[in-house]
Each structure stands twice: as C-alpha cells, then as structure tokens.
Amino acid sequence: MADTVFLAISVLTIGSAIAALEVRSLIYGSISLMGTLGGIAGYFLLLDSPFVAMFQIAVYIGSIAVLILFTVMLVRRQLIFFKVEDKRRRYAGIGLMLIMMVSLGAIILSSGIKTIQTDAPPIDFRTIGADFLTYYWPALILMALILASSVIGALTLARREDMEDDQRTN
Amino acid sequence: MTNELIDFVIVSIALLAIGIYGVSVKRNAIRMLFAIEIIINAANLNLVAFARFIPNSQGQTFALFSIAIAAAEVAVGLALIIVAYRMYKNVDIAEFRSLKG
Numbered sequence: 522m523a524d525t526v527f528l529a530i531s532v533l534t535i536g537s538a539i540a541a542l543e544v545r546s547l548i549y550g551s552i553s554l555m556g557t558l559g560g561i562a563g564y565f566l567l568l569d570s571p572f573v574a575m576f577q578i579a580v581y582i583g584s585i586a587v588l589i590l591f592t593v594m595l596v597r598r599q600l601i602f603f604k605v606e607d608k609r610r611r612y613a614g615i616g617l618m619l620i621m622m623v624s625l626g627a628i629i630l631s632s633g634i635k636t637i638q639t640d641a642p643p644i645d646f647r648t649i650g651a652d653f654l655t656y657y658w659p660a661l662i663l664m665a666l667i668l669a670s671s672v673i674g675a676l677t678l679a680r681r682e683d684m685e686d687d688q689r690t691n
Numbered sequence: 692m693t694n695e696l697i698d699f700v701i702v703s704i705a706l707l708a709i710g711i712y713g714v715s716v717k718r719n720a721i722r723m724l725f726a727i728e729i730i731i732n733a734a735n736l737n738l739v740a741f742a743r744f745i746p747n748s749q750g751q752t753f754a755l756f757s758i759a760i761a762a763a764e765v766a767v768g769l770a771l772i773i774v775a776y777r778m779y780k781n782v783d784i785a786e787f788r789s790l791k792g
Contacts, residue, residue, distance in 0.1 A: 535705055542726060542729075558732065564739075565736075570742075573739055573754050585762055585765045588769060589769065592773065596721075596776055596782055597780070605785075606717065610715075611716050615712065615716075618711060622705060634700065637744050639743065643743070644742070644748045644751065649755070652748055660756065664760065671763035671766055674767055675767050676770075
C-alpha cells in the first residue's frame with residue numbers, strides 16, 4: 522500500500538503535469554513543468570536512487586526548465602497566452618487519454634506485477650559509476666559526443682545570419 | 692519498502708496518458724515540447740522503478756543516459772522553435788506549412 526509521502530508526490534506530479542498543459546500563460550506552464558520534474562525526482566528518492574534524483578534535479582530543473590523559460594521569454598507577449606484549439610480535437614484527445622489509461626491500466630493490473638514487493642538492499646551509486654566506466658564506456662563517450670554535437674547544432678540553428686551581415690557591412 | 696511496484700507503474704501510465712493528450716491536442720509548439728518532456732519522464736520513472744524492484748543497477752544507468760539524451764533533444768527542439776518563430780512570427784504548428792506538399 523502506498524504511503525502518504527507517495528500520495529503527496531503523486532498529487533504534485535500529476536496536478537502540475539495537467540497544469541503545465543492547461544494553464545493559460547506559458548510562463549506559469551513552464552513553472553508547473555518544473556513541479557512535475559521535481560516530483561519525478563522525489564519518486565527517484567523514494568525508490569532509493571539518490572544519484573538519479575540529483576541528476577534529474579541538476580539536468581531537468583537546473584538546465585532544461587530554465588532553458589524553456591528563457592525561450593518562452595523570447596517569443597512575443599500575445600503568443601505566451603496563445604491558445605487555439607479545436608473543441609472536437611480536444612474531446613478526441615481526452616477520449617484518447619482515457620482509453621490509454623484504462624487499457625494500459627487493465628493490462629498492468631491483470632499481469633503478474635501486482636504484488637511485487639522487495640526487501641532487497643538499495644543499489645549503491647558506486648555500482649552505477651563502475652558500470653559507467655567499465656561495461657558502458659563506449660555508450661558514455663557516444664553520449665558525450667551526441668551532447669556536444671546537439672549543442673553545436675542548436676547554436677548553429679539559432680544563429681541570426683542577417684544581423685551578422687549587418688555588422689560586417691558596418 | 693512500503694510502496695509497491697504497481698503504484699509507480701500506475702503513476703507512470705497517468706503521466707504517459709497526459710503527455711499523449713498534450714501532443715495530440717495542443718497546437719503551441721512549446722506546449723508540445725512540455726508534453727514530450729512529460730512522456731520522457733514517465734519512461735524514466737518506469738526504468739528506475741523496475742530497476743529497484745528487480746533489483747538491478749542497469750535500469751538506473753539507462754535512466755541516466757535517457758536524461759542526458761533528453762537534454763540534447765530539448766536544446767535542439769527549442770532552437771528549431773526559435774528558427775520557426777523567426778520565420779513565421781508564430782509558434783502555432785498549424786502555421787508551419789513550408790514543407791506541405
């Protein structure tokens with residue numbers, strides 16, 4: 522049975538996930554998204570994985586949410602409150618959401634994982650570090666290259682060529 | 692541990708369904724990115740939960756990889772949104788029609 526901390530984190534996570542998509546202002550939406558990401562970090566702490574929780578807080582709340590917040594501030598003010606959606610499409614989306622929840626929930630509840638509990642000791646973060654540096658080192662290097670190339674790609678995409686031309690002629 | 696695996700999986704299903712609702716209904720590109728982030732987080736939660744209950748360290752390792760790749764994805768996605776905003780002065784995905792046949 523779930524304890525009260527779990528229930529509180531669930532309310533925070535799911536409530537702010539809904540708020541992130543439904544709140545009128547995009548700025549409040551991105552702050553709500555921070556709530557969701559923080560709630561997930563709380564789940565990681567409940568699951569005895571403090572290393573992943575710290576990583577989640579550093580990467581998601583520290584960089585991704587702040588990056589989104591700055592991008593939101595770069596768009597025009599009317600677009601921050603911009604919300605056009607079809608009524609029919611919205612109802613179809615809610616229907617799709619409910620169908621997914623019910624069908625996936627039914628599958629999971631009828632499967633064998635319903636009663637799984639564990640008394641095993643939590644995994645030490647040293648094991649994860651050793652995994653990274655022994656078995657998964659090619660993947661680690663590949664990930665570093667992907668991150669570097671994506672940051673360079675993002676900088677190249679977001680560069681303003683017209684402004685640089687102006688500066689050059691001046 | 693007092694919490695069971697099924698609790699975490701149910702929360703993960705709820706987050707996945709909310710994310711799919713956002714991707715399919717919203718027309719604002721930044722909000723679609725929010726929805727994609729929520730889906731990725733639901734997947735990460737599943738990875739760590741199953742890793743805790745098996746118990747196995749590989750789930751946590753994969754969750755860390757997934758978080759790093761998600762950071763790269765958001766950087767590129769936001770750069771694309773900024774480029775599209777500069778071209779169309781809008782973030783409505785229904786307005787991005789240059790590639791429409």
